[in-house]
Amino acid sequence: MDNIITVRQLRVRSQNKALVGPVSFSLGQGSTTGLCGPSGAGKSTVLRALVDLLPSGLTRDGDLQVLERTIAPGKGDADLRAKVVLVPQTPVVFGGSILDNALFGLRHVLRAPREVLRERAEQALHEAGLWKEVSDRLDSPAHTLSAGQRQRLCLARALALEPAALLLDEPTSALDEQSRDKVEESIAALHGRRAVLLVSHDPAQMERLCDTTVRLDQPVAAPPAVAVS
Numbered sequence: 301m302d303n304i305i306t307v308r309q310l311r312v313r314s315q316n317k318a319l320v321g322p323v324s325f326s327l328g329q330g331s332t333t334g335l336c337g338p339s340g341a342g343k344s345t346v347l348r349a350l351v352d353l354l355p356s357g358l359t360r361d362g363d364l365q366v367l368e369r370t371i372a373p374g375k376g377d378a379d380l381r382a383k384v385v386l387v388p389q390t391p392v393v394f395g396g397s398i399l400d401n402a403l404f405g406l407r408h409v410l411r412a413p414r415e416v417l418r419e420r421a422e423q424a425l426h427e428a429g430l431w432k433e434v435s436d437r438l439d440s441p442a443h444t445l446s447a448g449q450r451q452r453l454c455l456a457r458a459l460a461l462e463p464a465a466l467l468l469d470e471p472t473s474a475l476d477e478q479s480r481d482k483v484e485e486s487i488a489a490l491h492g493r494r495a496v497l498l499v500s501h502d503p504a505q506m507e508r509l510c511d512t513t514v515r516l517d518q519p520v521a522a523p524p525a526v527a528v529s
């Protein structure tokens with residue numbers, strides 16, 4: 301199996317207003333794919349559609365397959381969300397320690413002794429390129445981390461789930477150059493190991509990190525939704 305995610309003719313609409321698409325693409329095993337397009341074209345909405353977490357009032361049609369399984373819209377698929385993990389643009393850091401934050405999520409999907417969970421979280425911190433900076437302060441409050449470190453902590457939290465695909469929504473847009481470079485290093489290190497879909501406004505970043513790029517343009521008017529009587 302080469303493709304982790306396959307999307308065919310995906311559209312998102314609000315009632316009969318086309319918001320996104322149609323768009324078709326696939327994410328290969330270990331590949332990094334860029335998703336670009338003008339503001340409002342629907343990049344964040346596509347990411348949310350891929351984890352079946354569209355805001356209420358928005359619907360999708362078209363075909364979505366994850367690991368060769370068709371994902372029906374709006375089923376609240378918890379299994380899907382452990383396999384395809386979305387890291388939002390603004391890093392969400394919870395109250396509690398750095399380690400607690402890395403464990404958050406994992407605790408809900410894996411019933412295992414604390415040492416096993418801790419080992420997975422530590423491995424994820426390595427994979428996210430944060431380990432060296434936090435290994436001696438895992439019990440410190442996570443809010444003491446810099447913006448770039450927070451972004452990598454969110455990456456670690458996602459990686460701890462050992463997802464088949466990671467969806468990154470403009471992970472460096474709020475960072476200075478130095479922090480951006482560190483986050484980019486972490487993303488580059490995922491190449492060949494995880495399927496990554498990266499939303500970015502920066503063509504140079506796409507060039508540095510992505511094997512292929514999908515361009516999303518303003519939506520084409522969708523055919524009216526068929527009323528079911």
Ligand SMILES: Nc1ncnc2c1ncn2[C@@H]1O[C@H](COP(=O)(O)OP(=O)(O)OP(=O)(O)O)[C@@H](O)[C@H]1O
Nearest residue numbers: 314319338339340341342343344345346355357358
């Ligand atoms: N809950 C919602 N209800 C109605 N329209 C929405 C909702 N969420 C998003 N939209 C609309 O969907 C379209 C796509 O928005 P989205 O945020 O996905 O674009 P984007 O390409 O990620 O933009 P940006 O690059 O500015 O972040 C926009 O027209 C937006 O106004």
